[in-house]
């Protein structure tokens with residue numbers, strides 16, 4: 001599922017980034033470019049990062 005339409009980032013890409021060591025929102029943003037344009041994906045990205053961290 002696409003989370004960030006501006007950059008074409010999916011939830012799996014965000015999860016993979018967290019699993020590979022991007023353990024906060026800022027790092028995920030820096031690595032993937034998510035939330036770098038309109039910002040509408042911010043809330044969902046945050047949710048996915050937190051959920052993935054809870055599971056690790």
Ligand code: FES
Nearest residue numbers: 004005006037038
């Ligand atoms: Fe992610 Fe616009 S949807 S920056």
